Amino acid sequence: MTPSGAPPALVTGVTGLVGGAIVLELLRRTDAEVLCLARDSRREPAVRRVPRLLARMAADYGMDDVADAIATRCRVLPGDVTAPGCGIPEGLLPPAVGEVWHAAASLKFRARDRAEIDLHNVTGTRNVAELAVRLGAHTFDLVSTAYAVGDRTGLLAEEPVPADCRPNNAYESSKMAAEALAAGIPVGTVRILRPGIVIGHSETLAAPTTFGLYSYVGELNAFRARIEPRLGNYLDHYPVAMLGDPATRGNLVPVDRVAAAAVRLGLVGAPGGIYHLTNTEPTCLGEALTALTGALGIRAPRWVSDRAELNSIDEAFNKKLDFQGAYMLQDKVFDASRALRHCEDLLTVPLGLERIGEYITRYVEDGAAEAARARRKAAQRV
Numbered sequence: 001m002t003p004s005g006a007p008p009a010l011v012t013g014v015t016g017l018v019g020g021a022i023v024l025e026l027l028r029r030t031d032a033e034v035l036c037l038a039r040d041s042r043r044e045p046a047v048r049r050v051p052r053l054l055a056r057m058a059a060d061y062g063m064d065d066v067a068d069a070i071a072t073r074c075r076v077l078p079g080d081v082t083a084p085g086c087g088i089p090e091g092l093l094p095p096a097v098g099e100v101w102h103a104a105a106s107l108k109f110r111a112r113d114r115a116e117i118d119l120h121n122v123t124g125t126r127n128v129a130e131l132a133v134r135l136g137a138h139t140f141d142l143v144s145t146a147y148a149v150g151d152r153t154g155l156l157a158e159e160p161v162p163a164d165c166r167p168n169n170a171y172e173s174s175k176m177a178a179e180a181l182a183a184g185i186p187v188g189t190v191r192i193l194r195p196g197i198v199i200g201h202s203e204t205l206a207a208p209t210t211f212g213l214y215s216y217v218g219e220l221n222a223f224r225a226r227i228e229p230r231l232g233n234y235l236d237h238y239p240v241a242m243l244g245d246p247a248t249r250g251n252l253v254p255v256d257r258v259a260a261a262a263v264r265l266g267l268v269g270a271p272g273g274i275y276h277l278t279n280t281e282p283t284c285l286g287e288a289l290t291a292l293t294g295a296l297g298i299r300a301p302r303w304v305s306d307r308a309e310l311n312s313i314d315e316a317f318n319k320k321l322d323f324q325g326a327y328m329l330q331d332k333v334f335d336a337s338r339a340l341r342h343c344e345d346l347l348t349v350p351l352g353l354e355r356i357g358e359y360i361t362r363y364v365e366d367g368a369a370e371a372a373r374a375r376r377k378a379a380q381r382v
């Protein structure tokens with residue numbers, strides 16, 4: 001119980017980008033005890049891993065004010081959402097929970113991983129929902145994605161996905177199924193929260209993730225390393241051609257704004273239904289990719305609309321971007337009227353070329369610092 005006598009909140013996905021930020025925001029904005037459902041890793045039990053990662057996120061986000069609360073108000077529930085009852089040992093189950101935020105998911109997307117993706121995102125949601133009902137939760141917040149709308153383009157409302165919607169990949173189809181399942185959970189309020197493409201913290205720019213915008217960094221660096229032995233610094237001198245339309249909009253939204261909006265909807269008692277936690281100021285992908293390549297020190301891409309215009313190097317690169325490929329052609333605009341009623345101040349974040357470049361530079365620097373730390377650790381072990 002919290003000092004106010006309210007039952008604790010339960011959050012899944014707490015070691016991840018969005019779930020971790022939700023926990024920190026709950027610690028800042030409420031006096032709730034926060035139950036953090038998380039898996040053991042191969043090297044570290046969840047009870048140690050969760051406070052360590054949350055403390056690191058708080059430091060990275062400049063949230064020193066919640067550092068003590070991580071130790072005093074977070075309780076780790078070791079579990080796995082793919083297991084019945086989420087695999088939480090009976091003796092550790094709380095008598096009751098209040099609001100549940102379900103952010104754990106697989107962000108894989110390839111068809112070959114469909115069974116695993118569905119297990120995590122559909123069965124996982126069912127297991128967390130059953131646990132929430134069993135523990136008497138009054139509210140269930142499913143963290144979905146604004147991109148669970150398939151290949152539709154244009155203005156997209158905060159509405160259930162139509163049955164005839166064609167998903168772009170296995171991730172989207174699992175999120176659509178999870179949304180449909182969540183809508184029927186028998187608790188007082190079910191909110192489906194759909195963030196855009198989540199980027200780092202709006203002030204510190206820190207981003208503990210490799211997904212979304214940052215996946216381009218990984219793909220570009222891997223591609224550069226692959227072609228270097230044969231072609232040297234090709235990418236520094238020649239713009240790689242990308243199949244897509246640079247005017248296509250991508251909805252980038254900082255993680256702290258997503259978490260703050262998610263928690264605010266809970267605090268104001270927003271009614272159930274779908275909420276787009278998206279930026280009212282979307283970014284053109286051409287601009288985002290120019291900023292990104294600039295920060296990596298390579299030439300900005302050249303955009304083409306016809307596959308025939310790709311040379312063999314471009315072709316190899318575009319193949320690597322198979323996940324992002326669809327999003328570079330499908331212009332989606334998210335109507336966030338319902339979310340903006342409560343969170344307009346949080347969800348308006350102008351992001352120009354320069355600012356996106358700063359996000360990427362911070363990401364690259366953090367990666368380099370992390371690699372140096374890992375090398376030092378390995379050297380100490382020898």
Ligand SMILES: NC(=O)c1ccc[n+]([C@@H]2O[C@H](COP(=O)([O-])OP(=O)(O)OC[C@H]3O[C@@H](n4cnc5c(N)ncnc54)[C@H](OP(=O)(O)O)[C@@H]3O)[C@@H](O)[C@H]2O)c1
Pocket residue numbers: 012013014015016017018019037038039040079080081082102103104105106107120124143144145146194195196197198199208209211212
């Ligand atoms: N990142 C984005 O751009 C974005 C955009 C829109 C929506 N979303 C949605 O936001 C949610 C969170 O995404 P994210 O970016 O925070 O992903 P993330 O950083 O990869 O975090 C995923 C979290 O889920 C946990 N998890 C995965 N499988 C689990 C299992 N079987 N049992 C327990 N925990 C499990 C992970 O734990 P481990 O540390 O143990 O792996 C991790 O804490 C997802 O629903 C995603 O679809 C993300």
